[in-house]
Amino acid sequence: MSEKKCNYAECPITRTADVIGGKWTLPIIFALIYETKRFKELERSIEGINTRMLVKELKQLEDNGLVIRKVYAEVPPRVEYSLTDKGKALKNVLIEMREWGNQYLSLSTT
Numbered sequence: 458m459s460e461k462k463c464n465y466a467e468c469p470i471t472r473t474a475d476v477i478g479g480k481w482t483l484p485i486i487f488a489l490i491y492e493t494k495r496f497k498e499l500e501r502s503i504e505g506i507n508t509r510m511l512v513k514e515l516k517q518l519e520d521n522g523l524v525i526r527k528v529y530a531e532v533p534p535r536v537e538y539s540l541t542d543k544g545k546a547l548k549n550v551l552i553e554m555r556e557w558g559n560q561y562l563s564l565s566t567t
Contacts, residue, residue: 476521481506481514486523486544487551493539
């Protein structure tokens with residue numbers, strides 16, 4: 458019995474991994490699931506990320522249509538980040554991943 462090969466351009470798992478596969482992508486999305494955050498709030502909420510990497514990942518998330526960057530015409534400028542509907546659609550996936558991780562981590566320590 459042979460398996461059907463998955464065409465890269467048509468494989469939903471591969472395409473999804475391309476969009477959310479960055480090291481910091483999922484932590485950023487998870488940090489924005491429940492509320493809009495300013496840049497520094499977001500940076501403080503993700504342990505281990507540096508400013509340069511956060512800027513890069515947020516730009517990629519914007520380009521992929523998962524994050525909205527809103528700039529307010531104020532002095533000093535205020536910038537807020539929130540999830541688009543496409544980004545919010547990952548909420549249940551992330552919650553399931555967290556649950557799986559909690560279960561896996563608790564099993565691996567016994």
